[in-house]
Structures are given as C-alpha cells and as structure tokens.
Amino acid sequence: MQACRAIKVWPIDNLQGNPKMSDTSCDLFVIGGGSGGVRAARIAAGHGARVALAEEYRYGGTCVIRGCVPKKLLVLASRLADEFGRAPAYGWTLGDARFDWRALREAKDREIARLEGIYRNNLVASGVRVFESRAVLEAPDTVRLLATGETVRAERILIATGGVPMRPDIPGAELAITSDDVFDLPELPKRMIIEGGGFIAVEFACLLKRLGVQVTLFYRGELILRGFDDDLRRHLDAAMREDGIEIRTRTTITAIERDGAAYRVSDDRGSSTGTDLVMLATGRVPNVHGLGLERAGVEVGADGAIRVGEDSRTSVRRIWAVGDVTGRVALTPVAIREGHAFADTEFGGRPWHCDHRDVPVAVFATPEIGTVGLTEAQARERHANIDIYRSSFRPMSNVLEADAKRMLVKLVVERDTDRVLGVHLCGPDAAEMIQLAAIPLKMGATKRQFDQTVAVHPSAAEELVTMRTPA
Ligand code: NDP
Numbered sequence: 001m002q003a004c005r006a007i008k009v010w011p012i013d014n015l016q017g018n019p020k021m022s023d024t025s026c027d028l029f030v031i032g033g034g035s036g037g038v039r040a041a042r043i044a045a046g047h048g049a050r051v052a053l054a055e056e057y058r059y060g061g062t063c064v065i066r067g068c069v070p071k072k073l074l075v076l077a078s079r080l081a082d083e084f085g086r087a088p089a090y091g092w093t094l095g096d097a098r099f100d101w102r103a104l105r106e107a108k109d110r111e112i113a114r115l116e117g118i119y120r121n122n123l124v125a126s127g128v129r130v131f132e133s134r135a136v137l138e139a140p141d142t143v144r145l146l147a148t149g150e151t152v153r154a155e156r157i158l159i160a161t162g163g164v165p166m167r168p169d170i171p172g173a174e175l176a177i178t179s180d181d182v183f184d185l186p187e188l189p190k191r192m193i194i195e196g197g198g199f200i201a202v203e204f205a206c207l208l209k210r211l212g213v214q215v216t217l218f219y220r221g222e223l224i225l226r227g228f229d230d231d232l233r234r235h236l237d238a239a240m241r242e243d244g245i246e247i248r249t250r251t252t253i254t255a256i257e258r259d260g261a262a263y264r265v266s267d268d269r270g271s272s273t274g275t276d277l278v279m280l281a282t283g284r285v286p287n288v289h290g291l292g293l294e295r296a297g298v299e300v301g302a303d304g305a306i307r308v309g310e311d312s313r314t315s316v317r318r319i320w321a322v323g324d325v326t327g328r329v330a331l332t333p334v335a336i337r338e339g340h341a342f343a344d345t346e347f348g349g350r351p352w353h354c355d356h357r358d359v360p361v362a363v364f365a366t367p368e369i370g371t372v373g374l375t376e377a378q379a380r381e382r383h384a385n386i387d388i389y390r391s392s393f394r395p396m397s398n399v400l401e402a403d404a405k406r407m408l409v410k411l412v413v414e415r416d417t418d419r420v421l422g423v424h425l426c427g428p429d430a431a432e433m434i435q436l437a438a439i440p441l442k443m444g445a446t447k448r449q450f451d452q453t454v455a456v457h458p459s460a461a462e463e464l465v466t467m468r469t470p471a
Contacts (some may be wrong), residue, residue: 007407014178021447022054023153024051024152025149025153025154025155026046026049026050026051026129026153026154026155027049027050027051027154027155027156027182027347028040028041028044028050028051028052028154028155028156028157028158028343028346028347029051029052029053029054029132029135029143029152029154029156029157030052030053030153030157030158030160031052031053031054031135031137031143031157031158031159031160031161031291031325032053032054032055032061032063032159032160032161032162033053033054033058033059033060033119033120033135033190033324034060034061034062034063034160034161034162034323034335035061035063035064035124035131035323035332035333035335035336035339036061036076036162036322036323036335036336036338036339037053037055037061037158037160037307037322037323038053038059038061038119038122038123039335039336039339039340039343040158040160040256040322040339040340040342040343041053041126041128041158041339041343042122042123042126042128042223042343043339043340043343043344043347043348044343044348045126045127045128046126046348047343047344047347047348047385048124048347049343049347050129051126051128051129052128052130052131052152052154053123053128053129053130053131054131054132054133054134054135054143054145054172055130055131055132056132056133056134056146058116059116059119059120059123060115060116060119061086061104061162061323062110062161062162062163062324063332064112064115064116064119065112065116066179066180066183067179067332068332068451069111069112069115070108070111070112070183071179071183071203071204071207071364071366072364073104073107073108073111074104074108074183074205074211075203075206075364075366076205076208076391077099077104077207077211078207078208078209078210078211079210079366081099081210081211082210082366082398084097085401085408086400086401089400089401089402090400099211099212101185101187101188101211102187105183105184105185108183113399121263122283123311124371125129126131127232130230130458131325132147133145133146133147133148133355134146134147136291136292137157137159137291137292137293137295137296137298137319138151138288138292138295139295139296140296140297140316140317140318140319141154141155141157141318141443142154142331143157144292152328154318155318155462156319156320156346157205157296157318157319157320158319158320158321158322158339158342159291159298159306159314159319159321159322160321160322160323160325160335160339161286161287161288161289161291161323161325162287162323162324162325163284163285163286163324163325163330164180164184164284164285164287164289165178165179165180165280165281165282165283165284165285166282166283166284166285167280167282168195168252168253168280168282170253170254170255171254171255171257172255172256172257172258172263173256173280174281175188175256175257175258175263175278176195176256176278176279177277177278177279177280177283178251178279178280179200179204179279179281181353182204182279184357185277187420188208188211188212188213188274189213189276189277189400190213190214190276191213191214191216191262191274191275191277192208192213192214192215192216192275192276192277192278192279193215193216193217193218193253193265193273193275193277193278193279194215194216194217194218194251194278194281194382195207195217195218195219195252195279195280195281196217196218196219196223196280196281196282196283197217197219197220197221197223197226197249197276197281198223198224198226198281198283199225200226200281201217201219201224201281202217202224202236202240202363202365202409203363203365204279204281205217205240205365206240206243206366207366208242208246208417209244209245210243210361210366212213213324214229214244215245215246216245216246216247216248216273216275216452217240217245217246217247217248218248218251218252218253218265218267219247219248219249219250219251220251220252221249221250221350222249222250222251223237223249223337224236224237224240224247224249224263225363225369227375228363228369228371228375228424229375229376229377229410229412229422229424230375230376230377231376231390231408231410232369232408232410232422232424232425232426235367235408235426236363236365236369236426237383238447239366239367239405239426240365241403242441243366245349245470246374247343248267248269251267251268251269251271252267252268253265253266253267253278253280254266254267254268256278259274262273262274262275262276263276263277263278265278280331284330285303285304286303286304286305286306286324286325286326286327287299287324287325288300288304288305288306288325289308289388289416290372294304294329295355296316296319297315297316297317298314298315298316298321299314299315301327303327304327305325305326305328306321306325306326307326308320308321308322308326308328310353311341311342311345311351311353312326312338312341312342312353312354315336320346322335322338322339322342323335323338323339326338328356329356329359331336331359331361333359334356334359336353337354338354340354341354346412352377354423358372358373358438358441358442359372360372360434360435360438361434361435362431364431367405367407367426367427367428367429367430368426368428368430368431369424369426369430369431370421370423370424370425370426370427370430370431370432370433370434370435370437371422371424371425371434372437372438372441373412373420373421373422373423373441374421374422375422375424376388376410376412376422378422379412379414379421379422383414383416383421385414385415385457386412386413386414386415386421387412387413387414387415387447387470388410388411388412388413388470388471389411389413389447389467389469389470389471390408390409390410390411390471391408391409391410391463391467392406392407392408392409393407393409393460393463394406394407395428395460396458396459396460397428397460398428405427406427407425407426407427407428407430407460407463408424408425408426408429409424409425409460409463409467410423410424410425411423411447411464411467413447413470417446418446418447418448419444419445419446420440420441420445420446420447420450421441422441423437423438423441425437427460428460429460429461433460433461433464436461437464440453450464450465451465451466451468455466
C-alpha cells in the first residue's frame with residue numbers, strides 16, 4: 001500500500017464537537033477510484049461540493065487497470081492472427097509473422113499508465129482531494145484512512161469499491177490465476193484450462209487461442225453464456241469449437257494439484273487433465289470485505305452486494321453505493337451513469353436515476369457478440385405473439401476465404417405492436433453495431449421503422465434493415 005498523499009485543493013474545516021476525530025471534513029467522501037467513483041466525484045465537485053476520494057491501488061478501477069481496457073487491447077492483438085490468416089485470400093503474401101507477448105504486455109502497460117494518469121489528473125483538476133490510501137467506514141458519517149489513521153467526516157459517503165474475482169471452494173483453488181493476474185503473466189503458457197462460461201471465460205478463451213495458447217474451457221452448464229439469446233450462444237459455441245477451442249460442458253473442476261512445473265486438474269466427470277495454467281473465471285463478487293459496513297449499519301444482500309434503492313442510497317441515509325459493489329448490472333458504463341446520477345441528484349439539484357433496462361452489451365469474444373433488449377425466450381415469456389427475423393450470412397470482411405465464418409443477425413419483434421424488443425448480433429464489429437441499434441430500441445422503434453431506413457451497402461449492418469420475412 002502506498003503512503004497517504006493528500007492533495008489539498010480545498011480548505012480543511014474544523015470539526016466542532018467531536019474531539020476524537022481529526023479536523024477534516026467534506027461534503028462527499030468517495031471510497032474507490034474506479035469508473036463510478038471517479039465520475040461521481042468529478043460531477044459533484046463541478047456542482048461546487050467539497051469532495052474527497054480515496055483509492056488504495058491505482059486510479060481507473062477494474063475497467064482501466066485489469067478489465068475492459070487491457071482486455072480489449074489483447075483482443076485487438078489476437079485478431080491480427082485472423083487478418084494474417086485471411087490476407088493471402090486477398091492477394092497478400094506475408095513474411096514470417098511472430099508474436100511477442102512481452103512486447104504487447106509492455107505496450108499495454110504504457111497505455112494503462114497513461115490512462116491512469118488522465119483519471120488522476122482529471123480528479124485533481126476538478127478540485128477533488130485525493131487520498132492514496134485504503135479507506136473504511138468508521139461510522140455512518142466518518143471514514144478512516146488506513147495509511148495514516150486519519151479520519152474524515154463527510155456529509156455524504158459514496159461506496160464505489162467494485163468487485164473481486166470469486167474462487168470456488170475447491171482444493172488447490174489458490175494455484176489458479178484469475179483475470180486479475182492474466183494481464184501480467186511473464187509468459188503465455190502452452191496449454192491452459194479456463195473454468196467458466198461467462199464473459200471473461202469466453203473472451204479470454206478466444207483471445208488466448210489466437211495468441212497461440214491451447215485452450216480448454218470447462219463449463220458447468222449445457223451451453224456457454226447463460227442468459228444470452230440462445231441463437232447467439234449456439235453461434236459462438238460453434239465458432240469457438242471450429243477455431244480449435246475445446247469446450248467441455250457439464251464439467252466442473254473439483255481439484256487442482258501441482259504436477260512438476262505444470263498442474264493436474266480433476267473434474268466431476270472423473271477425468272484428470274494436465275495443463276500449464278488454470279484460470280478461474282467463475283464470476284466476481286462485491287468488494288465489501290473489511291469495509292466497515294457493519295460499523296456504519298450498511299445492509300448487504302445474500303449475495304454480499306450492498307442493498308441500494310433506485311437512487312443508489314443504501315440502508316443508511318447518508319451513504320450511497322454505485323457500480324459492481326451493488327450487484328446490479330456489473331458494467332462500466334452503468335457504474336458511470338449511476339455515479340453521475342447520484343452526483344447530479346445530491347449536489348446539482350437535478351434528480352435522475354440510471355435506467356437499468358435495455359442496456360446494450362458486448363462480449364469481446366471472436367466472433368464478437370452485441371446484444372440489447374429481450375432474448376427470444378424472454379420475449380416469448382412476456383408477450384403472446386413474437387416474430388423472429390434471423391439472418392446468417394458471410395460478411396464481406398472474410399468472404400474471399402475458403403472457410404469464411406458466418407455472421408448472425410437477429411431481431412425479436414412483438415407482432416401486435418411491431419415493436420423491436422431485442423437485437424442480437426454475433427460477428428465482426430457487433431459491438432460497434434449494437435451501440436447504434438440500442439438507440440432505436442430504447443426509443444421504442446418498430447420493425448417498420450427499421451425497414452423504412454435505407455440500407456448502407458455493402459455492409460453487414462444493412463441486414464438490420466433488410467430482413468423481410470419472419471423465420
Ligand atoms: P459471469 O457471471 O459472466 O460468468 C461466471 C461463469 O462462471 C458462469 O458461466 C457461471 O456458470 C460460472 N460459475 C459460477 N460459479 C461457479 C462455480 N462455483 N463453479 C464453476 N463455475 C461457476 O462472470 P465473469 O467472471 O465472466 O465476469 C464478471 C462480470 O464482469 C460479468 O458478469 C460482466 O458483468 C462483467 N464483464 C463484462 C465484460 C464486457 O462487458 N464485455 C467483460 C468481462 C466482464 P453459470 O452460467 O452456470 O452461472
């Protein structure tokens with residue numbers, strides 16, 4: 001832990017009437033310098049509040065330091081393998097392409113350091129007083145900085161401490177890495193077992209395979225990405241297998257043991273598999289351990305997430321929480337909106353709250369998934385008459401290849417109102433497309449309005465407005 005280094009940009013008030021506490025107070029104390037906390041702090045400071053923020057590690061949180069941003073850089077690096085593979089079909093003759101993990105890791109580290117600096121500088125430029133220290137709740141209105149023991153009294157406190165990887169309780173779990181560790185591996189293993197069938201498991205399976213790792217995915221369910229549209233799940237599952245990723249479904253790791261410099265993994269189907277590295281991608285849990293929630297009276301749910309209302313207020317009147325620690329929608333842009341809404345509401349006189357419906361989502365597997373709205377199964381549960389428009393085609397980006405991969409585009413439409421309830425994509429640029437498709441969906445657009453839009457040709461996205469006949 002780094003020493004507590006406070007940057008004083010607003011004057012310290014003398015606290016009256018509590019001699020036990022130090023003489024520091026503020027309008028808002030934010031615990032956690034990730035996406036949600038930083039946004040809330042900057043917006044509140046912009047509204048004129050005296051804001052302090054404590055971060056024990058690095059600014060930017062999971063997304064910037066060990067999540068979305070470095071992951072996307074690795075994904076982009078991995079997809080160059082596909083480009084090199086298809087280049088000859090487009091007339092190129094390539095030399096000997098070799099991949100250097102260290103070079104990529106160092107480039108990634110430089111970019112993360114740059115972004116972290118921006119996060120920190122933006123906080124300071126906004127007038128937020130930053131503490132490089134772990135902070136815990138001492139009372140409903142008081143935070144203690146562990147680096148110095150100093151206490152700060154706050155009119156309002158915001159908890160934005162994010163989540164941490166969850167390791168199943170199995171012998172040898174400590175021998176495995178999690179996504180927190182994968183970015184800084186000294187070198188890539190030859191063979192790797194990944195456990196899980198969610199976002200992190202499929203994203204890393206796809207990218208590591210392309211970077212030369214022989215990947216085996218162990219998933220306890222029948223089909224990866226539970227909760228996503230079934231057509232998307234099947235499409236990605238087939239594409240991953242075709243790319244040489246071994247997927248063992250209905251299989252759970254029961255023990256991990258050392259085997260010389262490698263590992264031996266036992267599973268509940270009675271098999272034992274050798275591997276060079278095991279990564280557990282079995283979900284993330286709210287980061288509340290040791291935060292002093294009990295001392296302050298902040299309630300948590302059975303899943304360990306801080307209970308909050310629509311306005312992100314906890315069971316304690318002066319304490320709010322945003323982001324992954326609340327167990328709502330564990331996505332960076334959602335945490336940012338929750339933090340922004342909190343700050344506008346409490347300090348800007350502009351009450352609003354983050355709408356958690358129809359949040360567009362991307363899974364940066366290869367092929368990529370973009371999805372928004374109801375899955376076909378959800379739509380059929382909620383509405384009597386559903387039409388499905390589905391197209392599976394070879395996008396032009398790889399059409400000259402002998403084994404060109406197909407892209408999936410699917411619309412879920414309520415027949416009675418003609419409203420588009422869900423858009424589901426799997427293929428190149430699906431993440432970029434779904435951001436745009438999410439706008440008409442959120443506006444309540446009908447299929448007819450999609451069809452009235454002129455197609456952009458030739459593109460993959462034109463399928464969104466050219467599918468005429470329900471499947
Ligand atoms: P997910 O919840 O997506 O997936 C966890 C996986 O682990 C599921 O397949 C689950 O199975 C399985 N699992 C859970 N517990 C066990 C267990 N005890 N033993 C074996 N398997 C288990 O979590 P991730 O860790 O992949 O990601 C965490 C969150 O981070 C995501 O939910 C997402 O919100 C966010 N994220 C977003 C990304 C993006 O936007 N592109 C990228 C990465 C993360 P089952 O399906 O049966 O429950």
